[in-house]
Amino acid sequence: MVCSVCKRKFIRSIDLTEFYKNKQEFEDEISKVIDSLTEEQLSTKSDEIWNELLTKEALLLNPNNKPKKCVTDGCEALICSYCYIQKSKRLCSECLHP
Numbered sequence: 001m002v003c004s005v006c007k008r009k010f011i012r013s014i015d016l017t018e019f020y021k022n023k024q025e026f027e028d029e030i031s032k033v034i035d036s037l038t039e040e041q042l043s044t045k046s047d048e049i050w051n052e053l054l055t056k057e058a059l060l061l062n063p064n065n066k067p068k069k070c071v072t073d074g075c076e077a078l079i080c081s082y083c084y085i086q087k088s089k090r091l092c093s094e095c096l097h098p
Helices: 016-036 039-059 081-085
Strands: none
Touching: 016 039, 039 081
């Protein structure tokens, strides 16, 4: 399963243990990136890092939740919550650019 807007793969979890493990993995990854940057680099890349964190978190699916769908009638395209709110105005890339 991939987001129809950003084309990134959803991170599915079988149970809450796996969900929290996956969440910890990407938080560790972001922490490593932040720790490797100087204060100057961090100030110039903070928006980029923040967007990456929000995007990855939006792709991480809780085992009890399903991804959001495009709001166009008859379209079943899946959209991550970040793209659903921010980028696409709730329409998949197919419906935005027919």
